[in-house]
Amino acid sequence: MRRLPNSLYRAEQVREFDRMAIEELGIAGAELMERAGKAALHALREAWPRARRIVVLAGIGNNGGDAYVVARLARAAGLEVRVWQVGDGARLKGDALRMARFWREAGGETAAYKPGLDLGGTDVVVDGLLGIGLNARLEGDWADAVRAINDSHAGVLALDIPTGLHADTGCVLGCAVNAQLTITFIALKQGLFTGAGPRHCGQIVYDDLRLPPQVLMSQAPAVSRLTFAGVAHLLAPRRRDAHKGDFGHVLIIGGGAGMGGAVRMAGEAALRVGAGLVSIATRPEHAAAISAARPELMCHAVSKVAELRPLLAKADVVAVGPGLGQSRWAQALLGAVLDNDLPMVVDADALNLLATEPVQRKNWILTPHPGEAARLLNTDTKAIQADRFAAVKALQQKYGGVVVLKGAGSLVAAADSPLALCDAGNPGMASGGMGDVLTGVIAGLLAQRRTLNSDPAQAMLLATRLGVSVHARAADIAAKEDGERGMLALDVVDALREVVNPAQF
Structure with missing residues (x-):
């Protein structure tokens, strides 16, 4: 053995x-x-x-x-x-x-x-x-x-x-x-x-x-099994003269009515994995609370598309979906995001909206759980789980870019690249907000893509694989501390800093 x-x-x-x-x-x-x-x-x-x-x-x-x-x-x-x-x-x-x-x-x-x-x-x-x-x-x-x-x-x-x-x-x-x-x-x-x-x-x-x-x-x-040991080299120590502009500006869009926590967790996760700047675009009623809870996040009250466009102009990476909802407000903001060429991470209700009007593009990362994957492929969750390998390949072929099919044994698919499977993580991750954290992790790492690879497509794939692995490892660390049952998404966020500094000093 x-x-x-x-x-x-x-x-x-x-x-x-x-x-x-x-x-x-x-x-x-x-x-x-x-x-x-x-x-x-x-x-x-x-x-x-x-x-x-x-x-x-x-x-x-x-x-x-x-x-x-x-x-x-x-x-x-x-x-x-x-x-x-x-x-x-x-x-x-x-x-x-x-x-x-x-x-x-x-x-x-x-x-x-x-x-x-x-x-x-x-x-x-x-x-x-x-x-x-x-x-x-x-x-x-x-x-x-x-x-x-x-x-x-x-x-x-x-x-x-x-x-x-x-x-x-x-x-x-x-x-x-x-x-x-x-x-x-x-x-x-x-x-x-x-x-x-x-x-x-x-x-x-x-x-x-x-x-x-x-x-x-x-x-x-x-x-190929995706292990943290296999991707940890991507987390090399930073140059001593580094500044925040070297590590990208993430814009996270979401937080529909009653869902401000989702976008806040995504934003905090992006910061914890090392993004230089993170902005939040959310409904006006959530902006003040998010700023008070995490002042490092630049939180903007956005009630209409015109208020979003200046934020898109300053961003290097967009993450859309955490707590977004499917209202007219959500549809309008997603439409504005899809009209630009920024690399993006798409999750949660942004995926559900995408399922109603499918499009394909190369520079995005989709992160569906099995239910969202079923809607994207116009089938049911049982069919997705019956063959997850076939499902993630079908998602990638239909929508392009990089696709993460979440769940036990999360899968990562990209064109002209072998499938990757992450067998780390634990059942404690079966709670609300874990997907929002993953969205922020991947977006935050993608913002640092210049440190990953000079080729944009390869950097996007590496950021995704690294993000899935970092997220799972942080969850395992959090579970080791106090057990799986009752583990919160913010417990995983708290462990991210340890994970992304494996060779610190």
Whole structure:
């Protein structure tokens, strides 16, 4: 086992790696199963060192073969092991059949699965039912076995992928195992890291089964994991003679009736990541309160488009949407923004308004959550979550620029660039205002684009990837302090300064 790599692959790519190892490199399939089983048992013993009673549920494919290896090795290590065969054991073949025979020859017993099985009293359940080839909704004994695992109250180790989770999309096919630990083999599957994947996988560990590096290098990754370590170099210390003009002027537009807090949080986030100047354009009734709460924000009362135009003329970057609403005022201000050529970040109700009259442009960043993404693509949230990778690609193709599809495993898409996935962050971010903070973070970093890259399009992509990563890392720091439940958006803002100064002095 090793640190998680940054490359994510589709199931068909992983199957090709497996074929190459066996057919081109001459590594026997049985040897790969032995390696997988040994790695899985090691992971189990590390996660549950006091476990003594192990139940293994084995399917009829290669995933089941891995499970039989785990059972045999666990029994040899002195653990009490019970194996249940799910599916017709007569259909076992090849290496999986061989591993089932080795288990029996070692003195192990296999019982045919019966619906309604009670797994209570077990320390750890090993899910070796179905692997990455699953494409259909679980039914019958398979679904019943998943429910039995989830009802067991035992620790759950999933082999390669939790049964019921789609390896490519991260969606649940009817029902899925809730694992506390998933050990995945050969290469990381993209569906483990977004959608329902994080909820069902628990902690993910990885073992490449000692395949030579050239196997994985034979194909380009489908997606790259976006890690803070991979983007932290963009946050180099500033020159000692720097001044505020070096770091850009952000204009944030929003704060419709009753929503002044949203635009204030976005503005404060932009300041905290280092924007030189931040102006706020909001409804007159909010201006004084925002100025009093955060005097560093230059807050302007804007009741009509004519009052917005001078502010646009002074800005380097525009962020529009936090608390904007969908009133005539909101529509007029968004129209004025779209009439200029400034790079911009578009979020919240600005996205909902955009969905009614779609346009495409290159120099903007759209940051929808699944509901907003559904409106932008004229579909529903369920369809978006069923394949988030396809959805973010469709959004980018339709609207241009850079698109962030928010949620567990946020995705970043841009033309002619690999998809990026951020698996940092935590459930504490599921509260109001988090999206407004992300808008401000990205806008604030985009305002500093000259320090990122001289090419405008590349700088926009880098600012987005950096912003998503910084936002998630700040949320993880905030959660570590006092826990996830009850975490506020401003708690994340408070952590931003620490994150964007990783090598300070």
